[in-house]
Amino acid sequence: MKIGLVGFPGSGKTTVFNALTGLAAETGYGAARGKTNLGVVKVPDVRVDALAKIFKPKKNVYAEITFCDVALATTPGQSRGLDDQILRAMREVDALCHVVRGFASSAGETARPLREAHDFEAEMNLSDLILVENRLERLKKEKAKPAEKELLGKLKAHLDAGQPLRSLDLGATDLVAIAGYRFLTLKPLMLILDVAEADAAAPPPADLAEHARTNGLGLVVLAGAVEMDIAQMAPEDQKEFVASLGLDEPAAGRFIRAAYALCDLISFLTVGEDECRAWPLRKGSSAHKAAGKIHSDIERGFIRAEVMRWEDLVRLGSEAKCREAGRLRLEGKDYVVADGDVINFRFNV
Numbered sequence: 342m343k344i345g346l347v348g349f350p351g352s353g354k355t356t357v358f359n360a361l362t363g364l365a366a367e368t369g370y371g372a373a374r375g376k377t378n379l380g381v382v383k384v385p386d387v388r389v390d391a392l393a394k395i396f397k398p399k400k401n402v403y404a405e406i407t408f409c410d411v412a413l414a415t416t417p418g419q420s421r422g423l424d425d426q427i428l429r430a431m432r433e434v435d436a437l438c439h440v441v442r443g444f445a446s447s448a449g450e451t452a453r454p455l456r457e458a459h460d461f462e463a464e465m466n467l468s469d470l471i472l473v474e475n476r477l478e479r480l481k482k483e484k485a486k487p488a489e490k491e492l493l494g495k496l497k498a499h500l501d502a503g504q505p506l507r508s509l510d511l512g513a514t515d516l517v518a519i520a521g522y523r524f525l526t527l528k529p530l531m532l533i534l535d536v537a538e539a540d541a542a543a544p545p546p547a548d549l550a551e552h553a554r555t556n557g558l559g560l561v562v563l564a565g566a567v568e569m570d571i572a573q574m575a576p577e578d579q580k581e582f583v584a585s586l587g588l589d590e591p592a593a594g595r596f597i598r599a600a601y602a603l604c605d606l607i608s609f610l611t612v613g614e615d616e617c618r619a620w621p622l623r624k625g626s627s628a629h630k631a632a633g634k635i636h637s638d639i640e641r642g643f644i645r646a647e648v649m650r651w652e653d654l655v656r657l658g659s660e661a662k663c664r665e666a667g668r669l670r671l672e673g674k675d676y677v678v679a680d681g682d683v684i685n686f687r688f689n690v
C-alpha cells in the first residue's frame with residue numbers, strides 16, 4: 342500500500358514525510374528537485390503489543406505502509422500548477438494525503454488552508470477532466486464502443502460540475518472499466534493540515550473542518566516542523582516533549598493509523614512463539630482471502646478459521662481459556678474478517 346504526500350510547493354510535504362518516517366530528507370526551497378522520497382513505516386498497533394506480552398514471541402511484526410513524497414521538478418513559487426511528472430507520480434499511489442500549509446510561510450504569506458484545499462482539488466479535477474476529454478475526442482472518430490462513450494460522458498459531466506469522481510455512484514463494472522485511467526479524484530483523499538508549533542493542539546479552522554466533513558475527507562492536524570524533530574528523539578524524550586505540546590502521542594502514530602484506514606484496510610492478527618503479527622487486509626475480505634495473505638498453501642488447503650477477538654485473548658490469557666469460555670469460533674471460507682480478529686487457520690497440506 343503506497344500513500345502519496347501531495348500538495349503545493351512549500352506546504353510541508355517533506356517535513357511531514359520526515360515526521361512520519363523518522364528519516365531526514367532535505368526540506369525547503371533548496372531541496373533537490375525531481376527527487377522522490379520513499380519511506381516504509383510500521384503501523385503502530387496496541388493489539389500486537391498486548392498479545393506479545395502474553396506470547397513473548399521472538400518478534401513483533403506490524404503492518405506496513407509506504408509513504409512517498411514527490412518533489413517538484415519545477416522551481417517552487419514559479420507555478421502553483423501541478424506538472425506532468427507530479428501528476429504521473431500521483432496516479433501511481435493508492436491513496437493521497439494532501440498536505441495543506443497551516444503556518445505562515447518564511448516569505449510571510451499567511452496560511453489560507455481552505456483555499457489551498459479547494460485549489461488543489463480543482464487541479465486534480467482538471468487533470469482527470471483532461472484525460473476524459475482526450476479519450477472522448479479519440480472515441481468520436483470510432484463508431485463502436487457506445488457503452489464506453491456513455492460512461493465517459495457521465496464522468497465528464499460530473500467533473501465539469503466540479504465534483505470529484507469518488508462522489509459519483511459507480512458500479513463495480515464501471516469501476517473496473519475505468520481502473521486503467523487511475524483517476525486522481527477517485528483515489529481516497531485525506532487532508533493534513535501542517536500548522537505552527539503554537540497550534541499543535543488547536544482544533545482545525547472551522548471552515549476547513551466543514552469542507553472535510555461535507556466531502557467525506559479525513560483531516561489530521563499536525564505541527565510538521567516540531568514533529569519532525571520529535572521523530573528524531575529517543576522514545577523517553579519524545580513523551581515529555583509531546584506532552585509539552587499538549588498532545589498525547591507523536592502525530593506520526595495518529596496520522597499513520599488514519600492513513601491506514603483511508604486505504605480501507607483492517608488488520609487481522611496471528612499469534613505464536615515466533616511472532617505476533619498484524620496482517621493488512623482490505624475491509625470486507627473473507628477468511629479465505631486472509632489465509633492467502635499468509636501463504637498460498639494455506640489458502641489452497643483451507644479447512645477452517647479459528648477466530649478469537651484480541652480483547653478476549655488478552656483478557657483470558659490463552660487460546661485454551663478462550664475455547665473453554667466459548668470465545669473461540671470456527672468460521673468457514675466466506676466469513677468476513679473483522680478488524681482485530683486473531684485467526685488460526687486450519688489447512689490441509
Ligand SMILES: Nc1nc2c(ncn2[C@@H]2O[C@H](COP(=O)(O)OP(=O)(O)O)[C@@H](O)[C@H]2O)c(=O)[nH]1
Nearest residue numbers: 350351352353354355356368369444536565566
Ligand atoms: N513554521 C513552520 N514551518 C514549517 C512547517 N512545516 C514546514 N515548514 C517549513 O516550510 C518550508 C517548506 O517545507 P517542505 O517540507 O520542504 O515543503 P514541501 O515543498 O511541501 O516539501 C521549510 O522551510 C520548512 O522548514 C511547520 O509546521 N511550521
Ligand SMILES: [Mg+2]
Nearest residue numbers: 354355372412
Ligand atoms: Mg519537498
